[in-house]
Amino acid sequence: MATASDIFLEHADVVVAGSGAAGMRAAIAAHDAGANVVLLAKGPRRANHTRMSGGRYNVVSGLNPADGNDAFFRDTIDSGVGINNHELTRILVDEALARAYDLEEYGLAWDRTEADKYYMSMTGGGTYVRTLGSIDEGIGITEVMLHQMHKRGIRICDFHMLTDVIRDGGGCVAGGLVIDLSKGVWRFFSAPTVIIATGGTSQLYETSSGPTINTGDGIAIALRAGAELVDVEFMQFIPISFVYPQGARGYTLTEPAHYGPRHFDPNAEAAQLLNVKGERFVLKHDPLRKEGSTRDVLARAIMLEILEGRGTPEGGVYMVPDPAVFDAFLRERPIYVKRLLENYGEPQARLQAPIQVMPSALYTLGGVRIDRWCRTCVPGLLAAGEAAGGVHGANRLGGSSMPDIQVFGRRAGMAAADDAKAARAPGDAGLEQARARVAELTAPMQRADGVRPTEVKRRVQKLMWDHVGLVRTANRLEESLRAFTDLRENVMPRLKVTNKSRVLNREWMESLELANLLDLAQVMAATSIERKETRGAFYRTDFPETDPDWTANLWVRRESGRVLVEKHAVAGSATPATAEAARVAAAS
């Protein structure tokens, strides 16, 4: 039987953390470039966020003559309210089509209207019909990619959670410390490169759409390892999600039920949203685009109605769908029709009666700061997908995360394979550091008394939802930041795990996740205090206007345990670069 300090040493050229599409695409690209790759999945490999997506994919395919790459670029920057990393956005636009064909090569069948013409529709925020669809294809995308992993014989480790990236004396990546949760044993994957593809951190919020594994592990790990984060104050909330049943509260219920005829026609209107008084409240916020507005505007409008007491007793508002789009809804989203039927009733499932909806945390817009090849400022550390920041700016277009994870997953894999070739094999450098870290991470297992991680997680989720969510203000943000600091200093050292078995110990895993969640809660509150304006998904009641001076990004890094927040000009835009060190936020 292994003891707490035993660590199994393994070797790889490229370690990929995350089994969603970004991670798999990275693994495929790195393998094809000659690298020895291992892919880590925190749970079973199919427990990932890509799987939950409808798989809608924004791309200029040439099938809509009115559309073009510049229009897609413009839409993305407009939706991101100008703070996207323009270089990354351009890459997304330019490479999306080739990656859509890659998926088809892998065996995915994009939905079609003719043998050589893809089915296309609109999504949130876009101005042209450009979104490819397939039928609930988040699942299909992950399956065809898994088959490509198998074809190449790439090793996939289920139940392997990355807990830290270890650096050598020169600051370069020496490998990843990993816990094999299925056995409760530690492994150190000695490797010159690690790719963070662990997805976002929607689990910071009480109501969220994503899977429970999205606890921001990779983003927090990168921050601890010396990488910078960008735009972490921006969290995307989907306006239209299920209110009940309780177990599925927050799960996305969106286009085409919400878009109605606008699903196919940019000039048509979306489904009306009404508060309990029957008022069409969105008109106050966006009289021009109305319910066809972007996700940020709609989510905020709904939340304000709820907060101001005009929501339903269950905490939602009413969406009045258009039964005329039922056939398209059934075709594209059969599972949603089934869920509505089971939990709301037949008239709602047929889009013939108002449906209660609410906003929900969907997508982490910020993340690890990367360059065009997904490299961070730490040599050997790369990031891609939802874990990385910058591509979408202050708000993401619906349908843009699918091309993002393909385009940047591939780039990360290619760059990591190159970097691994150029680097010296780290051998067992870092093993001693890893061993020291194991002792810290095992501490909750040793305590007989204390607080269960589930209780602390609930407190963090409530604070984030109430004060660092859709509606933010200075005093509440500062109050939350103090609460997070208190939890880190006074509660985390008292975390305990009920059972001491090392096999699939969920509480132990949750204690590791909780440390990551708290690290991110802290930087999200700190950056939110700093950004004194309203932009995209970010709304401050005390600064309700968008301030041109804030067409800028906040970078975060940690130095000797202290969190540093800096304001920087937007990368790749026409604005001249003037990096301005802003403030040193709370020490941890």
Add this chain to the structure above:
Amino acid sequence: MSTVASITVTAEIQRFDPSQDAEPRFESFEVSGLANMSVLDVVRSIYENQAGDLAFQFACRVGRCGTCAVRVNGRPVLACQERCKAQMRIEPLKPFPALRDLVVDRTEIESRLASFELAPLRNNAHPGQPELIAPDLAAKLCHMDSCLLCMVCVSACPAVEERPFDGPAFMLKLRHMAEHPADRRDRLDQALQGGMLECFNCDVCTQVCPADLSPAQAIRDFRRELFFGRGKEA
């Protein structure tokens, strides 16, 4: 909804920790809540309020990841999609080895999937423009590709229990490739190797599928191809 009645559920859960126990045992819990709670809601409540040491698996809670499958009163289901009952005996999915409590080891499942080489075997590289696929066929491929690989059908299949048969989900995955116009591998032969002829044609797999797919139809399509041949479109 406020109109939903409440219920008190008695759940007997199979407990087994290979590092500590010689044999599985059952532990009984009571959970009160809304009558429309799912089995997963009950299990989560037990973990959060009564048994912090319970091992169980889920991720999406909305029927998409396919990782929460268990047996409830002997019947395989996705825990997140199955409504709770007043009396439930909850066990890990059969016939797979349990890692601990309700979580099964999928190692063998994944290596079997890999052995079927489900990536399309192409004669020619992808054309770099939309591949020619008839819209109806594309829709069919999309549907077949929404199989969750949750193993609910494999667990429910009486032929898997009695005969050398890999199981319905694997046949569906093979059929998906057999229908794919670009694939050149002999999928019928693979299905035969996987024991396709052992299927009783009972259709249980179709009835239990949480994704509303029909592995039984995939098997019938393979059988038709075996007996009557099939011209594959170029």
